[in-house]
Amino acid sequence: MLATLEHQLELLARQGCANLLTRTLQGIEKEGLRVRPDGQIAQTPHPQGLGSALTHKYITTDYSEALLEFITPVHESPESALAFLSDLHAFSWQQLGDEQLWCASMPCEIAGEDAIPIADYGSSNVGRLKHVYRQGLKYRYGKMMQTIAGIHYNFSLPEAFWPQWQAICENSDSLQEFRSASYFRLIRNFRRYGWLLLYLFGASPTLSASFMAGRSHQLETLNANTLYLPWATSLRMSDLGYSNKAQASLQICFNHLDSYADSLQQAIHTSHAAYEDIGVKVDGEYRQLNTNVLQIENEYYSDIRPKRVTQSGEKPVHALIKRGVEYIEVRNTDINPLLPLGMDLDQARFLNVFLISCLLGQADDLDEAECRMVAENHSRVVNRGREPGLKLLTPAGEVSREALGYQVLEKVAKTAALLDDAQGTDHYRRSVSLQRAKLEDSVLTPSAQVLKALRESGMGYSEWVLAISSEHRANLEPLIDPAVKQSLLDEAARSLTEQAELEQAEQPPFDQFLADYVAR
Numbered sequence: 371m372l373a374t375l376e377h378q379l380e381l382l383a384r385q386g387c388a389n390l391l392t393r394t395l396q397g398i399e400k401e402g403l404r405v406r407p408d409g410q411i412a413q414t415p416h417p418q419g420l421g422s423a424l425t426h427k428y429i430t431t432d433y434s435e436a437l438l439e440f441i442t443p444v445h446e447s448p449e450s451a452l453a454f455l456s457d458l459h460a461f462s463w464q465q466l467g468d469e470q471l472w473c474a475s476m477p478c479e480i481a482g483e484d485a486i487p488i489a490d491y492g493s494s495n496v497g498r499l500k501h502v503y504r505q506g507l508k509y510r511y512g513k514m515m516q517t518i519a520g521i522h523y524n525f526s527l528p529e530a531f532w533p534q535w536q537a538i539c540e541n542s543d544s545l546q547e548f549r550s551a552s553y554f555r556l557i558r559n560f561r562r563y564g565w566l567l568l569y570l571f572g573a574s575p576t577l578s579a580s581f582m583a584g585r586s587h588q589l590e591t592l593n594a595n596t597l598y599l600p601w602a603t604s605l606r607m608s609d610l611g612y613s614n615k616a617q618a619s620l621q622i623c624f625n626h627l628d629s630y631a632d633s634l635q636q637a638i639h640t641s642h643a644a645y646e647d648i649g650v651k652v653d654g655e656y657r658q659l660n661t662n663v664l665q666i667e668n669e670y671y672s673d674i675r676p677k678r679v680t681q682s683g684e685k686p687v688h689a690l691i692k693r694g695v696e697y698i699e700v701r702n703t704d705i706n707p708l709l710p711l712g713m714d715l716d717q718a719r720f721l722n723v724f725l726i727s728c729l730l731g732q733a734d735d736l737d738e739a740e741c742r743m744v745a746e747n748h749s750r751v752v753n754r755g756r757e758p759g760l761k762l763l764t765p766a767g768e769v770s771r772e773a774l775g776y777q778v779l780e781k782v783a784k785t786a787a788l789l790d791d792a793q794g795t796d797h798y799r800r801s802v803s804l805q806r807a808k809l810e811d812s813v814l815t816p817s818a819q820v821l822k823a824l825r826e827s828g829m830g831y832s833e834w835v836l837a838i839s840s841e842h843r844a845n846l847e848p849l850i851d852p853a854v855k856q857s858l859l860d861e862a863a864r865s866l867t868e869q870a871e872l873e874q875a876e877q878p879p880f881d882q883f884l885a886d887y888v889a890r
Contacts, residue, residue, distance in 0.1 A: 375781050378730035379788050381538050388792040390531040391785075394722045395697070396451050397444045400705070400712055401519035403472040404436045409836040411480050411517070412436040412469050413487060419465030421862030422869040424491040424500070428458055428861065433504050433516035435487040438462065438471065444524070448718035455711055460850035461858045463843050473839040474707040475606040476577035477517040479595065479832040486513040494872040495883040499659070502884070506658030506665050509648045514581060518611055519705055521712055524677070525725050526697035546694040550627045552729060553676055553695040557624050558736050559728035560674050563778050564702060565747045565762065567724070569755045569771070570805050571717060572603030573706040573816035574611075576824060578832050582610070595830035603755035603817040604704050607673070607748070620663065622670060625735040631691050634670065637663040638687070651881075660888055673702035673748075685890070698725065706816045707835055708823065710842045720782075720801040727785045740765070756812040775809045 382388050404412035416423045416435055423431040432439045440458040445451035463471060472478055480486060488504045491497030507516055536548045543551070576598035582589065587610065589597035598605075605611055620637055623629035645661040659665040667686045678689040678696040700721065705712035736744070743763040751771075754760060761768040779802060786798035808814045813822075827834045877883065 374732050375727060375730050376784060379784055382535075382730075383788060385534070385538050387531070387534050387538065388788050390528060390534065391726055392789050392793050393446065393528045393531070394448075394726075395444050395446060395526045395528060396448055396718065396722065397524040398440075398442045398451050398455050398713075399522040399524070400440045400455060401432050401521075402438050402440075402705070402712075403434070403477055403517060403519060404438060404466065404469045405472050405478045405836065405839075407468050407470070409470075409478050409832045411478055411485055413485070414469070415490070417465045417467075418866075419859075419862060420462060421865035422492070423489065424494070424497050424865075425868040425872070426861060426865040428858070429462065431489040432519075433489060433507060434513075435489045437489070437517065437519065444526075448715060448722065452711060452713075452715060452718065456846060457850050457854045457858070459711065459842075460847050461855055463847045464850075464855075470836060470839050470843065472519070472835060473705065473712065473842055474835045475519050475574045475604075475705045476611075476831075477514075477519070477581060478835065479578045479580045480514065480517065481580070482583070483508075483513040486517060488513075492869055492873055494869070494875075495877050495880055496872065497869070498880055499884065499887065502656040503659055503665055503669075505656060507669070509657050510645065515611070518606055520606060520701065521703040521705055523700040523703055523718070523721055524697050525700065525722065527726075527729075550676075550690075550694040553698055554624065554626055554630070555731070555733055556698060556725060556729040557674055557676060558734070559731040560698075560700070560725070561624060561736065561744050562740070563724075563728070564673055565744075565751045565755075566775055566778050567700075567702060567721075568604050568607060568748070568751045569775070569815065570720075570808050571703060571706070571713075571816060572607070572752065572755065573704040573708070573820055574604050574606040575599060575602040575817040575821055576831050577605055577610075578830075592824070593830050595832060596824070598821065599753055600821075601754040601757035601760075602752065603815065604702075604752045606704055607702055608752040609749075620670070622672070624674075627676070627690060627695065630676065631687050634664075634667060634687050637670065638665075638667065656884075659884065673700070675699040675701065683890070700725070704816070706820075707838050708816065708819055710846050716801045716804055719797055720805055723786045723789060723798045723801065724782055726789075727782045730785070731781065756815060756818060772809050776806075779806050779809065 382391065406412055416431055420426070420429050428441050430439050430441065431437055440455060442451050442454045445454065459471065488508060489501065491500045532545055532549050536545060541548050576592060576596055579595050579597050582597060589599055592598045622633045640663050641661045642663045645658065648657055650656065650658055650661060664670055676690060676695040677699045678693055680686055680689045703713065747762045750760060750762060760771045762771055762774050764774065783802045786802045789798045790796050812818055824831065824834050829837065
């Protein structure tokens with residue numbers, strides 16, 4: 371792969387196109403639970419001051435009414451994306467009263483599934499559709515899994531890059547086909563080497579004992595209310611977190627857009643016996659949207675997705691088929707509780723240079739044997755990624771975590787040098803250097819740092835995260851600019867008006883609306 375990447379970088383430099391790689395487009399989606407002052411999950415409705423979770427551009431909810439989700443617009447630099455994310459935090463804290471925003475991926479102490487309120491989006495058909503979908507998640511996978519939070523990092527390259535890169539590659543496909551194929555090349559290489567991101571940035575080696583109540587597990591006890599694995603990096607991304615057995619049998623193919631769309635649509639249109647047993651509408655109440663393996667595309671839990679902004683009423687997979695891939699959504703990023711925003715600028719820069727390296731790397735498809743190898747490496751790293759002597763799989767046999775990691779970082783460093791030279795900076799070289807240090811000493815990884823800080827605090831998991839959350843609030847809440855605050859107040863008011871208009875407008879019965887949606 372290194373030879374392929376070096377050749378691609380050389381072509382870009384020779385044609386004077388390296389500067390286009392520095393003009394990345396990025397947006398950040400970050401989830402976080404609202405919790406009470408005692409650290410329990412909040413039971414209150416979505417705060418009025420935050421506007422409508424259905425129609426607000428930047429602040430919504432995910433599965434639970436208590437699970438906030440911040441969505442930045444697309445930004446032309448990671449600095450501005452993180453600055454906007456900081457403003458969303460500060461503004462939201464000012465609307466939360468004595469509630470707190472949980473600063474970790476694994477949830478607070480939760481008394482049981484009955485304590486987890488499902489998100490409510492009002493009485494419009496669109497709002498009811500979102501609520502019923504979440505009811506389906508409850509019946510299919512249970513509520514507890516849906517309280518996990520993470521960061522989704524959306525990435526793309528500017529439109530100006532694609533025709534020039536296509537010309538350099540002497541590719542004769544349509545520009546849309548070329549761009550989609552290039553993004554799927556990125557996805558294939560991300561899946562090959564994404565284990566490294568879990569090692570470098572995984573920050574959930576521990577969790578509240580309440581998360582596993584009533585379930586068998588092999589976690590160890592850190593203290594009375596805290597479970598952990600001593601060498602884990604990201605329990606969020608393990609079988610304890612976002613996974614389910616029904617989807618384990620899905621053969622979603624990430625090699626090309628057509629195979630991806632076909633396999634995803636098959637899952638969306640194939641009924642599953644266990645979900646047939648649940649029923650769709652029982653005693654006048656909807657339990658799920660349908661009985662298929664996936665109710666909708668978003669139900670598929672993947673660490674990376676090809677995406678395109680949808681038009682009104684359009685399904686995501688149809689948008690991809692019609693207009694191609696627009697950007698990539700990276701979904702394997704934990705919230706680092708030690709960082710005020712859950713991630714920082716060095717991490718964002720490294721993600722950019724890593725993703726560009728994946729885009730320009732080897733073009734080979736993933737066969738079944740390599741997919742199994744990818745899955746095994748993922749499992750080893752999330753559960754025991756810092757274990758001394760850990761070995762990972764390659765087509766040539768097992769190699770040490772460090773050796774394989776250095777091979778990947780060598781590739782990424784070549785890209786970082788090109789970007790820095792084009793900009794006259796050392797930002798990207800620095801981001802790679804910081805990650806190399808973590809390979810040299812696992813004590814520097816976020817997962818190790820979290821365990822160290824938790825142990826030194828003498829607290830249980832929930833007590834410690836609540837204390838750290840309060841520190842972040844105290845440091846960031848006063849920093850919002852008055853003009854930015856006013857714009858977010860205006861957006862909150864606008865969103866409430868829009869939801870009211872949706873609910874007052876004439877609409878068909880929900881049964882008909884849902885049938886039309888499923889058929890479409």
